[in-house]
Amino acid sequence: MSSAAPAARPRRTLLLGSGALQIGQAGEFDYSGSQAIKALKEDGVFTVLLNPNIATIQTSDGMADRLYLLAVTPEIAAEVIRKERIDSILLSFGGQTALNCGIALHERGLLDELGVRVLGTPVRAILDTEDRQLFVDRLAEIGVKTARSIACNSPAEARRAVAGMGYPVMLRAGFALGGKGSGIVRRESDLDAALQRAFSGGARQLLVEEYLGGWKEIEYEVVRDAGDNCITVCNMENLDPMGIHTGESIVVAPSQTLNDEEYQLLRTVAIRTVRHLGIVGECNIQYALDPDGVDYRVIEVNARLSRSSALASKATGYPLAYVAAKIALGYDLPEIPNGITKKTTAFFEPSLDYLVCKVPRWDLTKFHGAVKQIGSEMKSVGEVMAIGRTFPEVIQKALRMLDIGVMGLDPEAFAFDDLEQELRHATPRRIFGVAQALAGGMSVERIHEITDIDPWFIQGMAPVVGMFRQLRAPGAALVPELLREAKGLGFSDQAIDDALKLPQGSARAARARIGIRPHYAQIDTLAAEFPAETNYLYSTYHASASDVAPGARRKVMVLGAGVYRIGSSVEFDWCCVNAVRTLAEQGFETIMVNYNPETVSTDYDICDRLIFDEISLESVLDIWEREHPEGVIVSMGGQVPNNLAMRLHRAGVPVLGTSPEDIDRAENRRTFSALLDELGIDQPAWRHVTDAAMAPRIVEELGGFPVLVRPSYVLSGAAMSIAHEPNELQLILARAKRVSPDHPVVVSKFETRAREIEIDAVADRGELVLWAISEHIEDAGVHSGDATLVLPPQSVYIATIRRIRRIAAQLAAALKITGPFNVQFLAKHNLVKVIECNLRASRSFPFVSKVTGANLAAEATRRMLGVAGAGNVASLELDHVGVKAPMFSFSRLAGVDPMLGVEMASTGEVGCLGEDLQEALLHALHAAGFRYPARGVLLSLGPLEDKYWFADEARLIHEVLKLPIYATGGTAEALATLGIPCTPVAKLPGDSTSAMELIESGAVDLIVNVPREYDEYGRPDGYLIRRRAVETGTPLFTDLQLARAVIEALWRRRPGELGVRAWQDFMRPVRRPAD
Amino acid sequence: MAIDPRWRLELEDGTVMHGGAFGAARAVAGEVVFNTGMAGYVESLTDPSYRGQILVLTYPLVGNYGVPPPRTSGSLDGPFESDRIQVQGLVVQHHVATPSHHASARSLATWLSQEDVPAVTGIDTRTLTRRLREHGTMRGWLAPAQMSAADMRAQADQRDMRNGIFREVAPPEPVRYEGGPLEVLVVDAGAKDNIVRSLLAREASVTRAPWHCDLAPLASRADGILIGNGPGDPKDLGPLVSQVRSLLATYRRPVFGVCLGNQVLCLAAGGDTYKLPYGHRGVNQPVRDLQTGRCYVTSQNHGYAVREDSLPADWRPWFVNINDGSNEGIRSGTEPYFSVQFHPEASPGPQDTGFLFDDFLRLAGAMKA
């Protein structure tokens, strides 16, 4: 048993990744995949990775032996298996995407045919857990309880089942992700809509189930090896009870309200279940637990690494993914060392002497028309984890980490029209509603009745609410006792200053005087029972001493990206991890500060010291005063650390790279614009509007509509928008809440039909040393984060490119840039205007680095350290093309219009390489969910000129792709006049066949919809068509430029003509030994 | 609960930590030990193995789910493991005064006061634990902050760990619990109630006899003997050790030792025991069965252990601790005698080794027939 791994040792293993980040499947799988690769390589297994997510660490140079930046589909996986002579495959490290791809490979007999062995949990067990009916049956075999349920395969069956069950019922889809298609149906009248949603997008199975709303929701992470040794690593309790997806819930670990009897009951059931199912590796089991007695139901088992397992790993310090990979290779738990203590093994159950609190981050306010309520379907786009020793300490830290402009659990953070409704129908703000209810004197009991939140949590919030009241009370003063108590309750210095109406810095100064400081404790997995060498730390005001002394070597601190949100996610984690690695190569001790559990940067073995804590002026200064690093890197983690640059600088903290004054010059619109004028660099005309009345005149000065409006004061959500005419402008200004001299609104000329181009670059003391230029396929007006990027540019004049490089060089010199930066341009016939310039790593750094083969993040870090590095790569000379395509999660955001605009909406991205633009584009779109059309194309082409502009492509669809064209009113007429045959259809259901019906029936499998005018809700017309397309998963293009590029690509590259090549093969020509 | 008077914890190495009192307000002394379990304080506080000790809990929040109502005297109901709180005193990081649980009838503070046991909250139990780990378990005192060291040492209540304690934790005379056909003699030197519950649940009848009574006549009627857990140093239980030694000379049916029972069996067989630097107290101790290679997570609470190389020739190590390699169980190579250092009855902790009771009774049944 404790013999080494078995004889049939895998030699060439394929690891399936999870693809683009999307709601329900985010950065956590970069963490699990990266750990798996590490485990495999330690064992000398030749590792091949299939994952198109170009922004991840796992798809970095030096990770897998071979990398395929391609869609995770059975077809491509099979092709890779053949090419790489794969003998084994790992399915459980790439989320639902990898799992479902593995199931498909199995069901098509490809695994047997190609002689590929599934490592870890066998497919049989995966099917038992993914098929909700099989699952219920399997658990019944050992008398484990599940909710009363009926599995249905059609709406009709479901209707019958519901009739039998009675309302409310729970609907749950099988093989789904993030609760997709699930929901609570409370009354007959909601049933049809719910069933339509549930079955659209080709759901294979629906479970109609007894509704367990109000029961506690508990999760356990379980590990089992082939020798049948089995442990539970961590349990977690949802603050939000059953009915709110665990991914949407505030979660604490370990459980707080379970006694030993309940804890052990669920633990024992978990182990029996996992043994019975035959899991080999890691899995997650979810329970509903009766709050009024000792009774439970198993909700599901996820037979793979999951968001919860990543959270559990960070919460306990137990590297679940790494251990799962070792088990897949044939090791038994007692043979795997505990990387934290280095003295014990992986066969044990962590004991925590702290607690953690996870809170999800939503961006619903970014989307007009989004349903605000949260429930059994995931909508959140990120999460934070706070570590501390009391509930108030962790909940307050966590809420600040969300970066939504709150000072903690502030009862006054938000105003609610109807507090009771807020409590009853949870939204992302419910927790603040609870605080407000407490502040308003509502009893814990009453709040519990309305919310079903366990009174323990509500009680735990009371002292915080009380302290806010105390601090805000007239005459309250900053006395030591109060200060000490407030810090113990997790208050930030700023919250204390604000509540006491004292100038910024008062609380901090007082703390320094009295000597109130946080201490830093180790996450050591064994509650101090064994000496641990761990470098994984958190801060708390409940410790009397720190566990470890500051390191003695020369060190640098890197500030992470914080919570993932739309506009900032894994790409910045990639930059941070690369910075840390480069620092280590240069011989520095590295300190990583971040609080996002779904990241690789918070994996304690990537740095010398991981401080899992807030990224705020307060926390960074506290760490700095203790560790005194030689410098802090703020330019790799996106806007969160970048925003601290100036304040850290003023506080005397050495910020590496470009001086914070210059960062500020670029961030501030006035000074930056002045600089551009001074350098004779063109920019879109803009003005400050400080009074709505003067707006029309200013629009005149700018040369008329359309204009781009940017309120300077935005709580959260939709900041920028385009005004096409006066009313729209007034509407936007009204939405901007405040328009005043100290809250001016920036109005710029919106350049139509302009190309958008970006340069990502590294400079050294004002000199451009490394750069790459990408163009957008879409015209300017689609946010750079949602645009389809092409590198190297295919359609931009050489002159323009030269001009852009020259401007970048001018800016680098003028701003004395050392380190990373990014400039965005508009190009219209070869005039070039600068939109913005960020003196930090940008979203596209991983993309350009991996397409060109030159690591911009590493180079930028070396330059910030004063180390001269390898020179430039001529990205124009590449003989391959890279395309970065966005991934949207509209299907999860009920009500949202999938239109693109100046506000970013995508949740993730993929990046693929090809011999030419067409190949790279089709690969990228395919990886983001696009499928070759085979049945029919629906055209609904907005403005008249667009209709004619698309003529050639329409003709291609008819003559070359030989697909029937369906077109809405005006479009049909236009095509007719051009002599392109098409079937006219109505937009809305009526007497004649409508677009909607075509989409429903699947008669069309490609839709091009470019809206013309806006409907009465201010929604562009064709909303219903786009919405239906999204819900049925039908490929949809709303940008004409992209649509044209796609049709051309489809014409040049027929299905099956796409090459399957590894990243390493593309790199061979450009690779220089230097990096 | 009254407002917290300042209170202090003092260790023999001079360490002093201040906190607030909850529970009884009297000075106590005892060996300071830590437990790393994250739930199960009711079970632990009533575990007789903690008799005379000051218990430190490393999990920072204690009292979350309150305490059930007192059980009727003579009842064996869990989660209580005996009919009173056994620890001398309790030390926690943060006492939760407002519990929430369907089974809770009173707060932890109320219960401690009712049973006159002092407790202190607001102590950095992690730093305290690291100290105990580095220096090994130490004597310590819980006392009002302002009480002088001299008064504290003079007045602090403490148990006589060498003699008196063993009688305090054992019933005055044998108690019988009707169950199934099999007759089990439980030798009680502080055995947890759940050992008895575990046997009854498996259809055995139990005679729970104090270690100091004459065991031979009871043994002659028993299909199997279970020597339970208990506090203190097994070497202070000389009388029991020699009783067991003479039993082993004649008794040919299964003898099963748990925790202290493991050590007693070892000494009776001629082996030796020693004191661990800071013991094993928690619910996450990994052990390996040396016969099957299978590993289990176990519940443990002991400061002494069997010295493996002292075992007589016909005894073999059975279980070993995966973390520190210490012995976790032994068995005779010739007779149906076996024992474990951990707690198969769990409560608190994982139930993974409950099968040992099945094995014990199966064997007893087989040998009876």
Ligand SMILES: Nc1ncnc2c1ncn2[C@@H]1O[C@H](COP(=O)(O)OP(=O)(O)O)[C@@H](O)[C@H]1O
């Ligand atoms: N029978 C039920 N009654 C009430 N809520 C439920 C029920 N089943 C599931 N849920 C809720 O729906 C959420 C999603 O269900 P789950 O099966 O876990 O989906 P996923 O597989 O996407 O995690 C759960 O986290 C839980 O809050």
Ligand SMILES: Nc1ncnc2c1ncn2[C@@H]1O[C@H](COP(=O)(O)OP(=O)(O)O)[C@@H](O)[C@H]1O
């Ligand atoms: N003057 C303009 N004319 C046309 N499009 C613009 C103009 N300014 C910005 N945009 C579009 O809006 C998008 C977002 O603008 P940007 O200033 O980059 O916002 P962010 O700071 O969110 O990146 C750009 O990517 C570009 O497509």
Ligand SMILES: [Mg+2]
């Ligand atoms: Mg789930």
Ligand SMILES: [Mg+2]
């Ligand atoms: Mg699931």
